[in-house]
């Protein structure tokens with residue numbers, strides 16, 4: 874056994890710098906969003922501006938139903 878001689882990581886373990894950030898795509902507008910890799914993309918993946926729009930639309934719909 875060559876214990877200790879295989880200390881270096883294999884090349885496949887080397888990650889590009891973007892491992893600090895994760896990317897996800899908004900379902901609504903298709904926009905690319907970046908988050909820190911220790912955060913998680915929202916589920917469903919909808920960016921803040923589309924989310925605000927969806928909330929506004931939902932509220933408007935609610936108001937429309939309750940006359």
Ligand SMILES: [Zn+2]
Pocket residue numbers: 899900901902903904919920921922923924
């Ligand atoms: Zn969006």
